[in-house]
Amino acid sequence: MTPAVGVVVMAYGTPARPEDIEGYYTHIRRGRPPEPEQLADLTRRYQALGGTSSLARRTADQVAAIAAALEERAPGRFAVALGQKHAAPFVEDGAAALAEQGVGDVVGLVLAPHFSGFSVGVYQGRLAEAVAGHGGRHAGIESWADEPAWLDFTATAVTDALADLPEATKVLFTAHSLxxxxxxxxxxxxxxxxxxxAVARRAGLAPWAGWGLAWQSAGRTPEPWRGPDILQVLRDLADTGRADGVLVCPQGFVTDHLEVGYDLDIEARGVADEVGLAFARTRTVDADPAVMGALADRVVATADAAFGP
Ligand SMILES: CC1=C(CCC(=O)O)c2cc3nc(cc4[nH]c(cc5[nH]c(cc1n2)c(C)c5CCC(=O)O)c(CCC(=O)O)c4C)C(CCC(=O)O)=C3C
Ligand SMILES: [Fe+2]
Structure with missing residues (x-):
């Protein structure tokens, strides 16, 4: 029997091999190839992680966990496909794979908790267009950053990490700048x-003295990006003399990839070392069963509301 509802689980995508970095970067830049220095800089950052990022494997694990959770909740009802923003299989490939199986109604789920028109909105817009092109119906999950299972996971990750840090440690919640x-x-x-x-409250952090917000991984372009940047926040925090350590919680990301493994674990840690702050960052969600199960619940609720139970 054909599954009634398709799900395209969407993620950023990463180059499969070092040779693919240029094409990937060109896709991110909407078809404009990077300058040689830009390509060299990105290649150097991937090399620091061993040549490529573990994002592809981690994304695959997340998709498998969500598919298994859906199968458990509603055997045979859902067909799940991966669709990526900047690497194959692309969002459009995911939609095509479902259409080929004869699945018309499609739920879109992005593996990023917070909606922005520039990030999640773009994924869902591309999926909506592709699904419409196959004559199907699309229902997108916009933001799931209020999901209790995810807030609980993140709060526990914060509490666990704080146990190994000095008493006067500030928690900095980061996300990709735009x-x-x-x-x-x-x-x-x-x-x-x-x-x-919400995470700070669950973790019992003192308002503002104990935690704050920062931005990371801003693009290297002349236009202004949202700040303050995490690297500057670390320097300013050290200048106050009121903190001995910092815990970075990259709440905008669901797994370890370049922006976590390089921008935080190497770059931000380097600055923290330089200014004399103890440093750690919280573990990411990856395929945590409780969070993947909660996402599956959201998919079921979205499908019920949009297409009928
Ligand atoms: C909001 C947001 C998320 C989070 C939401 C989501 O996950 O969707 C995210 C995630 C990611 N970004 C990633 C990689 C890159 N992003 C770049 C560039 C850019 N990101 C942007 C935004 C975001 N990015 C923007 C506005 C640009 C400027 C170019 C443009 O206007 O689009 C560049 C170019 C070079 C550079 O600037 O470093 C790279 C290599 C990887 C994969 C890492 C790996 O391979 O492990 C991941 C998960
Ligand atoms: Fe990015």
Whole structure:
């Protein structure tokens, strides 16, 4: 029997091999190849992680966990496909794979908790267009950053990491920066502040003295990106003399990849070492069963509401 509902689980994508970095970077830049220095810099960052990122494997594990959770909840009802933003299989490939199986109704789920028109909105827009092209119906999950299972996971990750850090440690919740231009009337900053506050409350952190917000991985372009940048926040924090350590919680990301493994574990840790702050960052969700199960529940609820139970 044909499954009634398709699910495209969407993620950023990463180059499969070092030779693929240039094509990947060109895709991110909407078809404009990077300057040689830009390509060299990105290649160097991937090399620091061993040549490529573990994102592809980690994404595959997450997709498998969500598919298994859906199968458990509703045997045979859902067909699950992966669709990536900047690497094959692309979002459009995921939609095509479901259409080939004869599945018309499609739920879109992005493996990033907080909605921005510039990130999640782009994934869902591409999926909606592809599904419509196959004559199907699309229902997108916009933001799941209020998901209790995810807030609990993150709070526990914070509490666990704090156990090994000095008493006077500040928790900094980070997410990928975006250009100021795209954040006019965008819910992304508010959603990030809301989830940070909810996690801080669950973890029992002191308001503001014990935690704060910062941005990371801003693009190297002339236009202004949202700040303050984590590297500057670390320097400023050290200057106050009121903290002995810092715990970075990359709440905007669900797994370890370049922006976590390089921008935080190498770059931010390097600055913390330089200014004399103890440093750690929280573990990411990866295929945590409780969180993947909660995402499966969201998919079921979205499918029921949009297409009928
Ligand atoms: C909001 C957001 C997320 C989180 C939400 C989501 O997950 O969708 C995210 C995640 C990721 N970004 C990633 C990689 C890159 N992003 C780049 C560039 C850019 N990211 C942007 C935004 C975001 N990015 C933006 C506005 C740009 C500027 C170019 C443009 O206007 O689009 C560049 C170019 C070079 C550089 O700037 O470093 C790379 C290599 C990887 C994969 C890492 C790996 O391979 O392990 C992941 C998970
Ligand atoms: Fe990115």
């Amino acid at each position: 250009p100021e231009r795209v954040l006019v009337e965008d819910p992304y900053p508010r959603l990030l502040a809301d989830s940070a506050r």
